Amino acid sequence: MINAEYEAVIGLEVHVELKTRSKAFCRCATSFGAQPNTHVCPICLGMPGVLPVLNRQMVEFALMTALALKCRLADYCKFDRKNYFYPDLPKNYQISQYDMPIATGGSLVIETENGPRTVGINRVHMEEDAGKLVHKGSIMTTPYSLVDLNRAGTPLLEIVSEPDLRSPAEARMYLEQLRLILLYLGVSDCKMEEGSLRCDANISVRPKGQRQLGTKTEIKNLNSFRALERALDYEITRQIKALAKGERIIQETRTWDEEEQVTMSMRSKEEAHDYRYFPDPDLPPLHIDQAWVERVFKSLPELPEQARRRLTEEYRLSRYDAILLTASKDILDFFDDCVARYPKPKVVANWINGDLARLLNQSKLEIRESKVTPALLVGLFRLLDEGTISGKIAKAVLEEMFNTGEPPDKIVKERGLVQITDESALQALVREVINENPTVVDDYKNGKDKALGFLVGQVMKASKGKANPEAVNRLLKEELSRR
Numbered sequence: 001m002i003n004a005e006y007e008a009v010i011g012l013e014v015h016v017e018l019k020t021r022s023k024a025f026c027r028c029a030t031s032f033g034a035q036p037n038t039h040v041c042p043i044c045l046g047m048p049g050v051l052p053v054l055n056r057q058m059v060e061f062a063l064m065t066a067l068a069l070k071c072r073l074a075d076y077c078k079f080d081r082k083n084y085f086y087p088d089l090p091k092n093y094q095i096s097q098y099d100m101p102i103a104t105g106g107s108l109v110i111e112t113e114n115g116p117r118t119v120g121i122n123r124v125h126m127e128e129d130a131g132k133l134v135h136k137g138s139i140m141t142t143p144y145s146l147v148d149l150n151r152a153g154t155p156l157l158e159i160v161s162e163p164d165l166r167s168p169a170e171a172r173m174y175l176e177q178l179r180l181i182l183l184y185l186g187v188s189d190c191k192m193e194e195g196s197l198r199c200d201a202n203i204s205v206r207p208k209g210q211r212q213l214g215t216k217t218e219i220k221n222l223n224s225f226r227a228l229e230r231a232l233d234y235e236i237t238r239q240i241k242a243l244a245k246g247e248r249i250i251q252e253t254r255t256w257d258e259e260e261q262v263t264m265s266m267r268s269k270e271e272a273h274d275y276r277y278f279p280d281p282d283l284p285p286l287h288i289d290q291a292w293v294e295r296v297f298k299s300l301p302e303l304p305e306q307a308r309r310r311l312t313e314e315y316r317l318s319r320y321d322a323i324l325l326t327a328s329k330d331i332l333d334f335f336d337d338c339v340a341r342y343p344k345p346k347v348v349a350n351w352i353n354g355d356l357a358r359l360l361n362q363s364k365l366e367i368r369e370s371k372v373t374p375a376l377l378v379g380l381f382r383l384l385d386e387g388t389i390s391g392k393i394a395k396a397v398l399e400e401m402f403n404t405g406e407p408p409d410k411i412v413k414e415r416g417l418v419q420i421t422d423e424s425a426l427q428a429l430v431r432e433v434i435n436e437n438p439t440v441v442d443d444y445k446n447g448k449d450k451a452l453g454f455l456v457g458q459v460m461k462a463s464k465g466k467a468n469p470e471a472v473n474r475l476l477k478e479e480l481s482r483r
Helices: 056-068 168-185 225-244 290-299 304-314 319-325 329-341 345-363 374-385 391-404 408-414 423-436 438-445 450-462 469-482
Strands: 006-017 080-083 093-096 103-112 115-128 132-135 145-148 155-161 197-207 217-222 252-257 262-268
Touching: 006 168, 006 225, 056 103, 056 115, 056 155, 056 168, 056 290, 093 115, 103 168, 115 168, 168 197, 168 225, 168 304, 197 225, 217 225, 217 262, 225 252, 225 262, 304 319, 319 329, 319 345, 329 345, 329 374, 345 374, 345 391, 374 391, 374 408, 391 408, 423 450, 423 469, 438 450, 438 469, 450 469
Parallel strands: 217 252
Antiparallel strands: 006 155, 006 197, 080 093, 103 115, 115 155, 132 145, 197 217, 252 262
16 A cells, blocks of 8 residues: 555666777777686776777767667767776776767657557766676675776766656566667677676655655666566665655665665765766867768668567568567567568468477577578478478477477478378278267267367377368368268
């Protein structure tokens, strides 16, 4: 009852490591998994007397992302120094963008239970990543932390939403949709387990109907969808309980403890003036002319929402099918490849979203890792069209293809799965089943339609699934009418 009196107000700050080969302001590699402190140089280590040089690819990826999110691009922006002291920040400042970011004012559509809803994007700005602290256990209880500076200086985008989200579920939807767009763009690998997509969540609660925002807390470095949803759920409940007791919410930074499933206070929340921002004197302002923007715009790939529109309008697929087929760029490419070979999009969609998706989920594989290629799947469709196999046999053949990578015609031949279409052989099976089930035959004659389905199933069972179902239906009806 108490929860029903309040609503949550959530905004996300998403940090995206860009898929450039080198760091933001030096030539050090950005590859993940190297020995600690090996991808470093005097520039990203903050040695005296060094000068940063801006990575052009970082700017191009920022422009692509901003255009995909329908942002207003700045024709002039600059870099600033964000000053703070932390063990993984070797310069004691981070190169970021403060009052003049590269883009502002975009939007992103999420699919909620009540239909599509637009979430505002406040800003997109470029910055460099800090290093990484490796803790022994939880950050709150670790006896020591080790510093790895390989990540220091890696190009980042920070994408800040408006406080338009109202539930942990909506926050998850927003992050999932944003990740999907970034993957389609190819600007990041978005591997949350490797830290290339991280999220800070700002959360406050207020009585329903109140327009004024409550005091917010920030939950830092959430690196999975599950962690985001659970941390927000816990924090909303914590804040509501505190307000119901008449307590005051403190503006602070909190961390999510995965083991204890609680948020924990880390420090008081900093304000912008605490960072003493000022323009970076070593980096000149960045001018972005219209010709550059147009070049980048023309290079944009088809994005998820555009692909969904194409699938529903061009192929007349349902919105549900389109959402499933665009859940990853690999699935969409697989579908498009199949349709180019076999122009029956609904058939292709049904098999990809149905039996193939089931096999992939059971094996915890991505579609690009599957042994079933578009060419093999289309070969299966053609065997069905030719009447060589039945739909039931096709499912078994698909499973064999999935496990072995063998072509469907070879599997059908070697396992003797060719469909029985010889009517004299089918007629013999039909008569045998009718003779063995007189009670069911009487039920059919008395108007019980389900009886026919039972008899069809018995014929299919007797033929080990090889009988042609259409022929079995017809022959059963003919034989029963004669009796």
